Amino acid sequence: MSEMQTPGHLTLEEQARERKKKGHIEIRDVLNINSLMDIMTILLVFLLVSITSDPLNIRQSDDLLLAKSTANFTPEDSIPITITKRHVIVDNKLVLQIKCKIAGHECTDQDYADKVRCFDGRHQCSESRLQQLEAMTFYIDKADKKDSNENSFLVVPLLKRLKDLVEHQKRENERLGRPFKGIATFIADRDLPYRVIVEVAHTAGEAGIFDMRYAIIKTNSRYGI
Amino acid sequence: MARQPSQRRHATDEAGDINLTPIMSILVILIPMIIYAFTFFEVKITRVALPKMGQPKQVAKEDEKKPLLLTVLVSKKGFAIKMQEEMAAEPEPPIPKRPFTVKLLGKERKVVDYDYPALYTRLMRIKKEHKDERRIYIHADPLIPWQVVARVLDTTRYQLEEPAYDDLDKWAHAPLKRDSNGNPVPLFDDPKFTVAEGGS
Numbered sequence A: 001m002s003e004m005q006t007p008g009h010l011t012l013e014e015q016a017r018e019r020k021k022k023g024h025i026e027i028r029d030v031l032n033i034n035s036l037m038d039i040m041t042i043l044l045v046f047l048l049v050s051i052t053s054d055p056l057n058i059r060q061s062d063d064l065l066l067a068k069s070t071a072n073f074t075p076e077d078s079i080p081i082t083i084t085k086r087h088v089i090v091d092n093k094l095v096l097q098i099k100c101k102i103a104g105h106e107c108t109d110q111d112y113a114d115k116v117r118c119f120d121g122r123h124q125c126s127e128s129r130l131q132q133l134e135a136m137t138f139y140i141d142k143a144d145k146k147d148s149n150e151n152s153f154l155v156v157p158l159l160k161r162l163k164d165l166v167e168h169q170k171r172e173n174e175r176l177g178r179p180f181k182g183i184a185t186f187i188a189d190r191d192l193p194y195r196v197i198v199e200v201a202h203t204a205g206e207a208g209i210f211d212m213r214y215a216i217i218k219t220n221s222r223y224g225i
Numbered sequence B: 001m002a003r004q005p006s007q008r009r010h011a012t013d014e015a016g017d018i019n020l021t022p023i024m025s026i027l028v029i030l031i032p033m034i035i036y037a038f039t040f041f042e043v044k045i046t047r048v049a050l051p052k053m054g055q056p057k058q059v060a061k062e063d064e065k066k067p068l069l070l071t072v073l074v075s076k077k078g079f080a081i082k083m084q085e086e087m088a089a090e091p092e093p094p095i096p097k098r099p100f101t102v103k104l105l106g107k108e109r110k111v112v113d114y115d116y117p118a119l120y121t122r123l124m125r126i127k128k129e130h131k132d133e134r135r136i137y138i139h140a141d142p143l144i145p146w147q148v149v150a151r152v153l154d155t156t157r158y159q160l161e162e163p164a165y166d167d168l169d170k171w172a173h174a175p176l177k178r179d180s181n182g183n184p185v186p187l188f189d190d191p192k193f194t195v196a197e198g199g200s
Helices: A012-021 A033-053 A109-117 A127-134 A156-176 A194-206 B005-010 B021-037 B116-129 B146-157 B168-173
Strands: A079-083 A087-090 A093-102 A137-140 A183-188 A211-218 B043-053 B071-074 B078-082 B098-104 B107-113 B135-140 B190-195
Touching: A033 B021, A079 A156, A079 A194, A087 A156, A093 A109, A093 A156, A109 A127, A137 A194, A156 A194, A183 A194, A194 A211, A194 B043, A194 B146, A194 B190, B043 B146, B071 B146, B078 B116, B098 B168, B116 B146, B116 B168, B135 B146, B146 B190
Parallel strands: A079 A183, A183 A211, B043 B190, B071 B135, B135 B190
Antiparallel strands: A079 A087, A087 A093, A093 A137, A211 B043, B071 B078, B098 B107
16 A cells, blocks of 8 residues: 555545645745754854953964863963964964974974874874983074073063063053053963973063963863873 | 735735845854864963072061972972971972873873872971961973973962872862862962073
8 A cells, every 4th residue: 555545535645635725724844944043143152252252262283282280260361472382472473483302303293293192192102202202302492592592591582572562561551541460371382391481481571571370271180181 | 016806815925034045054154164263171370470590599587487488399200399498397308200090091001100199298298387388489390391380380279178199080189178268278379480590
């Protein structure tokens, strides 16, 4: 039996035709685009509000993976100093390069990629490669330091850029009648050595920034996993 | 133009709804783009005072209490704690790295890492004797990764429910000790980086 018969011996199609003749409203199963539109609009507004309310707006990559911590202080409007594995960026402008050495030579793109992949379990690496990657050293070139002195903590191009920014902010705040707070937020990669962090922080202090904050990713575990 | 009565019954509404399909098309493209740019992690900050060059020195006036100058030294081997000599009853023994079992991507892995629970336990003992002290100096070797320093800051900031921990997992997930107002009880929550002098 191909078509279902009803007690009145009419097929379903015939019944529908009958109903139409008698003036019944036909209900069609179409997707209501209005509800979808509502969902999309709410989603769009939520995403736009979330993005614009984030003062740091950090995008993580293999070159910039933040340290994890349970610290719970909310970021404030401040001068962002981003220190990735390759660059120092102040207020979205590239200021200087971070150098990298591995086994006596300059790091390649493969080394940078392996530094992340081999330790987060995405890639199987040999024990010797892991040891090599652990000894990967990031540093600020002595040519960028005061008097080209390797031991110096003062990074000259960074000092210049920060001094300009501080002056600009001071003038702007004076015009608006607001006090200058001198806050900087360091957005630093988790693998960078303490020395680089302190060199950047010391230089910021010399430029007149005395309130330093360090961006982290909030986790519930103190160990980060 | 007037319709005939028979046509009027079947007439469709000419002033129809707005065609939402093009708007939907734009939204369908726009939303994945925004989601791609969206950060699905919570970024917070941790505060640390301006780094100090050289060993921490504080000259106290005669009538003032001498500063503790509590310093956590971070090296490749582990932690060491130093304080103003006459204030420490006996020199603090170092806290070497030790093996731990951690769960990584669902698998149990053995790692040799810094003994953060032991550092916390030791700092809690010092806090008992120096209740008002909040300043702590962090002195790391130049090549110590920032992640390790961030964890040290995490360890030193607040008191946890227990005064001592041995297990890494228990310490890592231990809830904060809170006062009657519900605020976390500080341990040494005023950290300052120090570095060995060597030009400026």
